[in-house]
Structure formats: structure tokens, C-alpha cells
Amino acid sequence: xxxxxxxxxxxxxxxxxxxxxxxxxxxxxxxxxxxxxxxxxxxxxxxxxxxxxxxxxxxxxxxxxxxxxxxxxxxxxxxxxxxxxxxxxxxxxxxxxxxxxxxxxxxxxxxxxxxxxxxxxxxxxxxxxxxxxxxxxxxxxxxxxxxxxxxxxxxxxxxxxxxxxxxxxxxxxxxxxxxxxxxxxxxxxxxxxxxxxxxxxxxxxxxxxxxxxxxxxxxxxxxxxxxxxxxxxxxxxxxxxxxxxxxxxxxxxxxxxxxxxxxxxxxx
Numbered sequence: 188x189x190x191x192x193x194x195x196x197x198x199x200x201x202x203x204x205x206x207x208x209x210x211x212x213x214x215x216x217x218x219x220x221x222x223x224x225x226x227x228x229x230x231x232x233x234x235x236x237x238x239x240x241x242x243x244x245x246x247x248x249x250x251x252x253x254x255x256x257x258x259x260x261x262x263x264x265x266x267x268x269x270x271x272x273x274x275x276x277x278x279x280x281x282x283x284x285x286x287x288x289x290x291x292x293x294x295x296x297x298x299x300x301x302x303x304x305x306x307x308x309x310x311x312x313x314x315x316x317x318x319x320x321x322x323x324x325x326x327x328x329x330x331x332x333x334x335x336x337x338x339x340x341x342x343x344x345x346x347x348x349x350x351x352x353x354x355x356x357x358x359x360x361x362x363x364x365x366x367x368x369x370x371x372x373x374x375x376x377x378x379x380x381x382x383x384x385x386x387x388x389x390x391x392x393x394x395x396x397x398x399x400x401x402x403x404x405x406x407x408x409x410x411x412x413x414x415x416x417x418x419x420x421x422x423x424x425x426x427x428x429x430x431x432x433x434x435x436x437x438x439x440x441x442x443x444x445x446x447x448x449x450x451x452x453x454x455x
Contacts, residue, residue: 242424247431250424260413264432267398267409270326274333275394279387282341286383287375289342290349303342311336312400319404329401329409336397337390344386348379384448391440395433 224244230236231243238246254260289296311332318335322328356374365373402411410429417425 274330278334278337286342286345332401340389341386344382348382352378
């Protein structure tokens with residue numbers, strides 16, 4: 188006769204298997220950038236790539252520590268993070284509100300959609316000269332540039348999320364006399380969250396791309412300014428410090444948004 192397995196033992200084995208798979212994924216995630224850095228270090232030190240243009244990671248780390256000790260790097264990081272945060276919020280909040288209105292009310296959608304479709308293909312950086320003319324070369328122009336680049340993916344994904352909600356939920360809400368606030372807060376907002384968060388995820392990546400370009404024009408501080416001035420002076424170690432910082436912040440922001448996504452929509 189076939190021996191029956193203990194359900195508890197089977198469950199424990201499955202749990203151990205999942206733990207091993209999770210650890211393997213974690214190690215692979217850590218190993219891939221380390222592997223790239225080791226290859227880079229070897230190629231640079233062996234002369235297979237020109238160390239003047241691609242300095243070894245150890246030299247970049249030494250420059251990073253030097254910039255930290257002088258306080259210069261903290262100044263650039265603080266300025267860039269402030270611009271990103273303010274511009275991101277100014278792009279996300281209106282994008283969510285307008286997206287919910289467009290998704291819930293067809294007249295609003297038909298009125299605003301042509302404007303969105305006409306303006307969205309224009310790169311925000313192409314409008315940067317016009318933004319500089321209107322808002323000057325101060326902080327406002329940098330914030331507006333980031334907000335404009337973040338706004339479009341958020342509003343489009345929010346509209347798509349609201350439209351994808353099953354109409355039965357809207358019908359039930361109408362039958363029970365739901366007011367506009369209920370439609371927004373209890374139906375449209377939760378129902379569109381998966382799409383909305385994907386738009387926000389895209390927006391944060393675009394914000395990092397935009398801040399670098401915006402700080403290269405008419406800025407006196409920030410990570411983008413550090414990258415551009417270092418390139419202009421052929422200080423490539425400092426330039427790589429700025430590039431790696433942008434990559435690092437992009438990865439951290441992505442992790443934070445994914446964590447937020449798991450908290451807000453655990454069923455996904």
C-alpha cells in the first residue's frame with residue numbers, strides 16, 4: 188500500500204523549498220552588480236579598456252569618499268532630492284485627480300483626452316527652453332520640468348485603471364445612492380490602484396532622467412550639474428560618481444514603490 192504523507196510534513200517541506208528559492212533570488216540579485224563591478228575592475232586594471240575613460244570602481248569609490256568628506260556631495264544630493272520630491276508630488280497628485288475625473292465622467296474624458304494625446308508625445312526636455320523663459324533659471328523651472336514629465340504616465344494609467352473597473356460596482360454604488368466622494372474614494376481610487384501605481388513607477392524613473400537633464404541647463408548644483416561639469420572638465424571619476432548615484436536612487440525608489448504596492452494591493 189502507498190504510504191500517506193503527513194500534511195504537516197508536506198507543508199513544512201514546501202515552506203523550506205520556498206525559503207531556499209527566495210534566498211537564491213536574493214543572492215542572484217546581489218551577485219549580478221558585484222559581478223559587473225569585478226569585470227569592470229579587471230578590464231580597467233589589465234588595460235583592456237582605457238582607464239582614463241573607464242576608471243576602475245576602486246578609484247570611483249575613493250573619489251566618492253573624498254566628495255563625501257568635503258561635504259560637496261551631500262549638497263548636490265540634497266538639492267536634487269528636494270527637486271525630485273517636490274516635482275514628483277506636483278506631477279502625481281494632479282495626475283491622479285484628473286485621471287479619476289476622466290475615468291469616471293465621459294464628458295471630462297472627451298474634453299481633456301485630445302489635450303493629453305497632443306501634449307504627451309512632446310518630450311518635456313524639448314519644452315525646457317520655453318519653461319526657462321516662463322519660469323526663469325531658478326528652482327521653479329526644475330520642479331515644473333519634473334512635474335510635467337511625471338504627470339502624463341500617471342494620468343494615463345489612472346484613466347485606464349478606472350475604465351477597467353467592472354461596471355457592476357458602479358451600478359451597485361448608484362443603486363445604494365453613493366455620492367461623488369464615495370465614487371472617488373471607495374470605487375475609483377481602490378479599483379485603479381494597480382494601474383495607478385504602475386504609472387507612478389514609470390513616473391519616478393522619468394523624474395530621475397529629467398532631473399539630470401534639467402540640472403545640466405541653468406543649474407549651479409545637483410547631481411546633474413555634478414555630472415555635466417565633471418564631464419566638461421574631464422573629471423570622469425566624479426562623473427561616474429554622479430551616474431552611479433542616479434542609478435542607486437532609481438533602484439531605491441523602485442524598491443520603495445514596490446513595497447508600497449504590496450501594502451496597498453496585496454492581492455496583486
